[in-house]
Every structure is written in C-alpha cells, then in structure tokens.
Amino acid sequence: MKNYFSIQDIDSLPDWVNEAIEMKKNPLSDKTLGVDKTIGLLFFNPSLRTRLSTQKAALNLGMNVIVMNFSGEGWSLEYEDGTVMDQGTSEHVKEAAQVVSQYCDIIAIRAFAKLENREDDYSEKVLSSFIKYATVPIVNMESATGHPLQALTDAITITENKKNKKPKVVLSWAPHPKALPQAVANSFVEMMQHMDAHFVITHPVGFELAVQFTKEVPIDYNQENALKDADFVYVKNWSSYNDYGKSSQDPSWKITEEKMKLTNDAKFMHCLPVRRNVVIDDAVIESENSIVIEQANNRTYAAQLVVKKILENQ
Numbered sequence: 553m554k555n556y557f558s559i560q561d562i563d564s565l566p567d568w569v570n571e572a573i574e575m576k577k578n579p580l581s582d583k584t585l586g587v588d589k590t591i592g593l594l595f596f597n598p599s600l601r602t603r604l605s606t607q608k609a610a611l612n613l614g615m616n617v618i619v620m621n622f623s624g625e626g627w628s629l630e631y632e633d634g635t636v637m638d639q640g641t642s643e644h645v646k647e648a649a650q651v652v653s654q655y656c657d658i659i660a661i662r663a664f665a666k667l668e669n670r671e672d673d674y675s676e677k678v679l680s681s682f683i684k685y686a687t688v689p690i691v692n693m694e695s696a697t698g699h700p701l702q703a704l705t706d707a708i709t710i711t712e713n714k715k716n717k718k719p720k721v722v723l724s725w726a727p728h729p730k731a732l733p734q735a736v737a738n739s740f741v742e743m744m745q746h747m748d749a750h751f752v753i754t755h756p757v758g759f760e761l762a763v764q765f766t767k768e769v770p771i772d773y774n775q776e777n778a779l780k781d782a783d784f785v786y787v788k789n790w791s792s793y794n795d796y797g798k799s800s801q802d803p804s805w806k807i808t809e810e811k812m813k814l815t816n817d818a819k820f821m822h823c824l825p826v827r828r829n830v831v832i833d834d835a836v837i838e839s840e841n842s843i844v845i846e847q848a849n850n851r852t853y854a855a856q857l858v859v860k861k862i863l864e865n866q
C-alpha cells in the first residue's frame with residue numbers, strides 16, 4: 553500500500569481487523585520496523601485523538617515523529633494552477649509537498665471540509681494535491697470527505713464487541729450547535745458496507761449523505777424505529793450535503809436513556825469529541841454500554857496497522 557486515502561485502500565478488511573486486534577495484544581512487536589524513519593503529521597485543524605494516537609502508533613514502530621500545525625503557524629497554501637499569487641496565499645502546495653517529502657518518509661494530513669463550496673470539498677483539493685506532488689506516502693487523518701483511520705478503528709471496535717455474527721448497527725444523526733463535516737459519517741457508512749452487519753442510517757429529512765457513500769443502505773427517517781433491536785448505536789452529527797453545510801440543533805434527535813431502551817442492550821459509540829447533553833445525555837455516555845473510551849484507544853492500533861503496512865511496502 554502506498555497511500556491510505558480512503559477505506560478503498562484496505563485490501564482485505566477481515567485480515568486487517570484481525571491483525572490490529574493481534575497488534576493490540578503486543579503493541580511493541582514491531583518496534584524496530586520504523587527505526588531511522590520519520591513521519592510528519594500536518595494539521596490544518598484541531599485534534600486530540602488523531603494527533604496523539606498517530607504519534608503513539610509511530611513511536612510503537614520505532615519511528616521519529618514531527619508535527620506541524622498549519623492553521624496559524626504554517627504559510628497559507630495555494631492549490632490552484634497558474635494563480636497570480638498576489639493575494640492571501642504565500643506558498644504553492646507544489647513546493648510545500650515536495651519540500652516536506654524530503655524531511656519525512658510518510659506524511660499524514662488533516663484537512664477538514666470548509667463547508668463553503670461542496671465541489672471544492674468533494675474534490676479533496678488538499679489531500680489530492682499532496683498525493684500528487686509529494687514523493688512519499690500520504691495518510692488521511694480526516695480529509696474533506698472521509699476519516700478512514702476512524703472507520704478502521706470502528707470496524708475493530710465493533711468486531712471486538714459484537715455478541716452475534718451479524719449485529720444490527722445504526723448510524724444516527726444527532727443535533728449540534730455547529731455545522732460539522734460529513735467525513736466521519738461517510739467513512740463509517742462506507743466501512744459498514746464491507747462488514748457483516750444489518751446496517752441502517754437514521755437522520756432528519758434533508759440530512760441525506762452523498763449517494764456515492766450511502767449507495768443502497770436503508771435510511772429510516774424515524775429514529776425510534778431505526779433504534780429498535782440495535783446492537784450498536786453510532787451517533788454523529790453532520791451538516792447537510794444537499795443544502796450544503798446547513799446545520800440543525802433539533803433537540804428531538806438527541807440520544808437519551810429512553811431511546812437506548814428501544815435497542816437490544818446496544819453499545820454506544822461516538823468518534824469524540826462529543827457535546828454532552830446536546831448530542832447525547834450524560835447518562836448514556838457514562839453508562840456501562842458506552843464504549844467510546846475503548847473506541848478511542850483503538851485509534852492507536854488502526855494507525856499503527858496503517859503505518860506498518862506502508863513501512864513494509866517501502
């Protein structure tokens with residue numbers, strides 16, 4: 553594998569999930585694989601889990617890690633060809649990507665959707681420019697349209713926690729005070745189509761995700777109906793794809809203890825960070841069925857597996 557841009561880069565999901573679960577038992581088993589190699593983590597947006605778990609993963613493989621926050625600290629990058637750069641942008645991605653490639657053996661990038669222009673976001677301008685101009689592998693740490701490290705984490709977490717062969721998994725939209733990207737939901741939806749699961753999406757009318765991700769997945773506009781008999785409830789807010797970037801705070805979609813009673817004693821999942829008592833009630837995130845902390849722990853093993861696969865290919 554050269555780049556980890558989307559879950560399409562996973563050649564065999566069951567093998568990857570099993571390998572990650574094995575790696576979790578002995579995280580230092582490949583501690584010399586990355587010796588004398590450097591991973592550079594470039595952040596255009598905030599992070600807690602992604603930054604620390606990816607660093608931890610690289611350290612477990614013996615790598616050196618360098619981190620740069622672009623927002624505020626880096627030069628503002630230009631992505632268009634042939635621009636007369638007499639406005640706000642200081643450096644073209646063509647130079648930046650080639651320069652960083654000389655310092656790093658792998659570059660990982662976080663660049664969220666701006667939610668201003670759907671075509672711009674869905675063209676994956678930042679990630680695809682780095683993939684085009686960098687001379688080393690690129691790892692997606694949440695791009696405009698996807699968060700494949702999170703989705704791999706979620707596949708590992710569901711596999712570890714499932715009680716039956718084909719669990720019912722429900723992705724539920726929830727309210728949020730801010731307009732958030734569709735990236736986490738897109739990659740989760742994509743991932744669930746590769747897993748042995750009864751998968752249902754529930755959200756208010758107008759919050760349909762892009763059909764290129766949802767394909768034939770059933771959508772139930774009635775949240776309570778969708779939650780019935782669920783084994784896993786995965787909660788996430790996203791802004792509208794059709795009315796691009798429109799948000800909603802409709803409190804009737806918040807996940808409560810009452811709603812969780814409709815499920816088959818479901819495990820509660822969220823990628824974090826989560827707005828307590830807006831997205832979910834305290835009682836749900838603090839319940840025994842909440843596996844969000846364990847889910848966040850698995851971020852390390854998802855990242856470690858991806859970096860390992862890239863190192864083995866170098």
Ligand code: SN0
Nearest residue numbers: 730732733735736823824825827
């Ligand atoms: C991001 C998102 O894509 O939804 C990252 C999730 C891993 N989430 C947020 O930006 C939440 C910000 C907030 O203020 O709650």
